[in-house]
Amino acid sequence: MNQDKVIIFDTTLRDGEQALRASLSKREKLQIAHAIAKLGADVMEVGFPVSSPGDFDAVKAIAEQVKGPIICGLARAMEKDIIACGEALAPAEKRRIHTFIATSPIHLEHKLQKTLEQATEMAVKAIKLAKTYTDDVEFSCEDAGRTSVADLAYVIERAIDAGATTINIPDTVGYTEPTEFAEIIAGIKQTVPNIDKAIISVHCHNDLGLAVANSIAAVQAGARQIECTVNGIGERAGNCALEEVAMILQTRQERFGVSTNIKSEEIFRTSKLVSQLCNMPVQQNKAIVGANAFAHSSGIHQDGILKAQNTYEIMKPEHIGMQSNELNLTSRSGRHVIQHRMTEMGYSDNDYNLDDIYSDFLLLADKKGQVHDYDLEAILFDQQLKDDSDYYKLTSLQGLSSNSAVNTATVGVSIGGEDAIYKAETGNGPIEAAYNALKQMTHIDLNIIDFKLNSKGEGGDAIGQVDIIAQSMGRNFHGTGLATDIIHAGVKAYIHVLNLVHRAQQVEEIKEKHQSI
Numbered sequence: 001m002n003q004d005k006v007i008i009f010d011t012t013l014r015d016g017e018q019a020l021r022a023s024l025s026k027r028e029k030l031q032i033a034h035a036i037a038k039l040g041a042d043v044m045e046v047g048f049p050v051s052s053p054g055d056f057d058a059v060k061a062i063a064e065q066v067k068g069p070i071i072c073g074l075a076r077a078m079e080k081d082i083i084a085c086g087e088a089l090a091p092a093e094k095r096r097i098h099t100f101i102a103t104s105p106i107h108l109e110h111k112l113q114k115t116l117e118q119a120t121e122m123a124v125k126a127i128k129l130a131k132t133y134t135d136d137v138e139f140s141c142e143d144a145g146r147t148s149v150a151d152l153a154y155v156i157e158r159a160i161d162a163g164a165t166t167i168n169i170p171d172t173v174g175y176t177e178p179t180e181f182a183e184i185i186a187g188i189k190q191t192v193p194n195i196d197k198a199i200i201s202v203h204c205h206n207d208l209g210l211a212v213a214n215s216i217a218a219v220q221a222g223a224r225q226i227e228c229t230v231n232g233i234g235e236r237a238g239n240c241a242l243e244e245v246a247m248i249l250q251t252r253q254e255r256f257g258v259s260t261n262i263k264s265e266e267i268f269r270t271s272k273l274v275s276q277l278c279n280m281p282v283q284q285n286k287a288i289v290g291a292n293a294f295a296h297s298s299g300i301h302q303d304g305i306l307k308a309q310n311t312y313e314i315m316k317p318e319h320i321g322m323q324s325n326e327l328n329l330t331s332r333s334g335r336h337v338i339q340h341r342m343t344e345m346g347y348s349d350n351d352y353n354l355d356d357i358y359s360d361f362l363l364l365a366d367k368k369g370q371v372h373d374y375d376l377e378a379i380l381f382d383q384q385l386k387d388d389s390d391y392y393k394l395t396s397l398q399g400l401s402s403n404s405a406v407n408t409a410t411v412g413v414s415i416g417g418e419d420a421i422y423k424a425e426t427g428n429g430p431i432e433a434a435y436n437a438l439k440q441m442t443h444i445d446l447n448i449i450d451f452k453l454n455s456k457g458e459g460g461d462a463i464g465q466v467d468i469i470a471q472s473m474g475r476n477f478h479g480t481g482l483a484t485d486i487i488h489a490g491v492k493a494y495i496h497v498l499n500l501v502h503r504a505q506q507v508e509e510i511k512e513k514h515q516s517i
Contacts, residue, residue, distance in 0.1 A: 006249060006258045007225040008242065009201060010041040012274060013062075014048060014074055015239055016229040020278055021450070021469050022478035025500055026058040028277045030065060031384060035270045036230065037068040040263040041242075043225075045072040045098060050084035054507055059085075063092035070136060072096040077119075077126035086133030097130040098168075099123070100140035103147040103155055120155050127162040138166035138201065145171035149187035156192050166199045166225060171214055174207025174237065178217035185221035201225035204240045206232060211240040216248060219258060230274040231282055231289065243267045243288040243320070251314055267320040269346045276381055279467050279478050281454075288320060321346045323373065331365035338376070345373060352380050367461065367484055374457040378465070382482040385492075391502040392442065394495050395420040399430030399487040409433035411491065413441055431490040438494055446470040446477075446497060453486060466493040472501045473508070 013029055013036075024032070029046065036044055044066070047059040063071045071092040075081035077099050089095040101123045102112055112119060123139060130137045139159040141152055156167050169188065171181060185202070189195055202218040202225070204211040215226045232241030246262040253259060271289040275282050284291045294317045317323070323344055329337065335358050342352065360379045365371050396412035410424040411434050423441050427433030439445055450469035455462045466481045466489040477500045481492025 003224065004258055005224070006219055006260050007042045007199065007201075008040070008246065008260050008262055009043040009045065009072075009203075009225050009227040010036050010039075010069075010229065010242060011045040011203075011227055011239065012036060012229040012233065012242075014045040015203075015227075015235060016233040016274075016278070017047075019234050019236075019238070020280070020478070022279070022476040023054070024058075024277060024478075025503065026054070026061055027387070029058045030061060032230075032274060032277060033062045033066045035266075035273050037066050038263070039230075039242075039266040039270045040261045041069050042261055043072050043096060044069040045074060045227075047088075048074045049088035050075065050081045054504075056084060056088050057507070059088040060091060063089050063095065067093060070094040070096050072098050072138070075099045075126070075130070077101040077122040079126075079129060082126055082129045082133070086130070089134070094136070095134045096136040096138055096166075097134055098138040098140065099126045099130055100142050100168075100170075101126075102142040103151055104143035104145075106146060107143045116151055116154065120158055123155065124158055124162040127159055127164050131163040135163075135165070137164050138168055139164040140168035140170055140203065142170060143172040144169040144184070145173065145176040145181065149184060149191060152184070152188055153191040156188060156198075157194055160192070160194045160198050164198060166201050167195070168201040168203055168225075168227065169218070169223070170203035170227075171205055171211075172203075174205035174211065176214060177208070177210055178213045181214040182217040182221040185218045185223050189222050199224050201227060203227035205235065206237040206239060209237070211238070212244045212248070215240045215245055216256075219249075219256065224258075231271055231280065231286070233274070233278060233280055241287070243271060247288050247315060247320070250319075264319050265321040266346060268322045272377065273381075276480070279452075279469070279480070288315075294322065329361075329365070329371040329376075330369065331362055333361075333365070333371075341373070341376060342380075345377070347380070352383060356383050364463075364484070369461075372457055375463060378456040378463045378482050381480075385480060385482075385496060387499070390495075390499045391416055392495050392498045394491060396422070397434065397488055397491055399434060401430045401487075407433050409437055409487070409491075411437040411441070413438065413495075415442070430487050434487065434491045435494055438491075438498070442498055444472065444498060444501060446472050446494070446501070449476070451490075453489075456482065464489045466490045468493045468497065470494075470497045472497075473504055475504065477501060477504075 046062045047055045049056040049059045059073050073085040073089050075085040085097045101119050200223045202215055202223045204214040226245050228240040228242040230242050232238040246260055338358055393414040395414050399409040401407050406426050407430045408426050409430045412420045412422045414420045423437040425433050425437035427436050448470050452467045454465045456465050464486045468479050470477050477497045479493040479497035481489040483489040
């Protein structure tokens with residue numbers, strides 16, 4: 001292990017996803033996984049395979065299709081978890097099984113109802129089984145922040161003897177502060193006789209706002225892996241933010257003397273993708289990736305920036321892939337100009353279909369006149385939401401709004417590749433009327449529990465984005481729609497959910513068939 005290198009272990013698709021109001025689809029997980037691989041994460045924890053058939057399928061798909069990082073799955077210290085993890089990760093070119101058990105007195109007594117010795121035996125057995133699937137096994141002492149160093153040393157020594165190659169010290173409930181957490185890491189290094197055979201990792205939660213500070217303090221004390229998520233998403237107050245620790249170690253490298261493999265110019269793009277797909281907006285004053293991160297409103301600050309950029313900016317926007325220059329894109333702009341701009345924004349040719357992007361760009365340019373970078377990204381995101389295999393496809397929409405109690409909408413939908421059918425309905429507004437028509441046509445009654453409208457850009461002609469959370473089959477589904485017309489965006493979001501529900505129904509049918517065999 002290169003002691004000058006800090007391993008970045010991304011858990012956006014495991015710990016991060018647990019905090020979402022609606023689970024990501026397999027396709028969305030693959031999009032995020034490819035982006036995080038391009039970002040340069042060393043290890044990518046992509047799910048908890050034993051938790052559901054859908055999670056197992058998504059982990060296996062990522063293991064098959066995503067190259068570069070080590071693909072990791074989470075497993076409790078239980079035989080069925082380890083087996084599911086090993087089978088799901090089998091296609092990966094590089095794989096890791098991450099198993100864990102609680103070690104703190106409060107967890108041992110109230111959750112596990114076991115002694116430390118009994119929990120340790122379970123851990124040893126799980127690690128040995130995991131080693132039959134891969135040489136790369138990580139073990140976590142859950143709630144290590146509230147476990148004594150002596151107890152941690154007892155478990156860790158035996159875990160390493162059993163074959164664990166990475167030992168993770170999680171501050172599971174975000175309880176510790178930096179000095180205290182650094183002392184835990186230093187204590188482990190001093191008291192575990194075989195610690196040189198493993199990499200010390202840390203996984204910090206942000207309940208007291210100290211996840212990043214604790215992770216950096218741990219690195220100073222000798223940890224060489226940080227577990228984190230894009231935008232800091234995760235349980236409760238979230239996890240250590242990947243973009244923050246990466247830029248801290250890059251910007252202050254002369255102080256810390258370590259580096260990461262993160263390609264910082266991919267940070268902004270990855271942050272926006274995760275925010276979009278996870279339906280979790282980034283707060284404006286968020287460090288590194290917030291809208292105000294590089295904004296200067298004070299006259300003194302503005303004057304300083306004009307004279308010398310480093311007077312008030314310790315990083316440049318370009319360092320994280322945020323472009324400060326913008327071309328004037330109109331309907332007269334050619335395909336090569338659009339391709340060049342997409343490259344400038346950090347997208348490769350493999351990230352989009354130029355014909356589709358350009359076609360939608362021309363339609364938007366005719367409506368708006370000038371198209372901005374955020375419009376191009378909205379077009380790209382809308383393209384990524386489409387799938388040729390979608391069971392439900394919107395073919396036409398007409399919505400009529402008035403100040404009376406009754407509004408109408410006529411919707412045309414192709415179902416299962418058949419010719420479009422049409423239905424007109426009424427409602428309190430044209431969006432509700434369209435939703436009523438879709439319920440009649442599809443016989444799927446979605447319970448809308450959240451409806452949000454956001455503007456992608458500025459001005460009255462900005463693209464509108466509608467995000468809905470809908471309940472069906474006892475689960476929550478997240479749908480997104482983008483259009484210059486709000487009604488159109490709302491209906492596209494509903495169609496998106498209908499397709500997610502249809503795919504979930506197919507998975508359930510396959511599961512039932514296997515169980516009946």
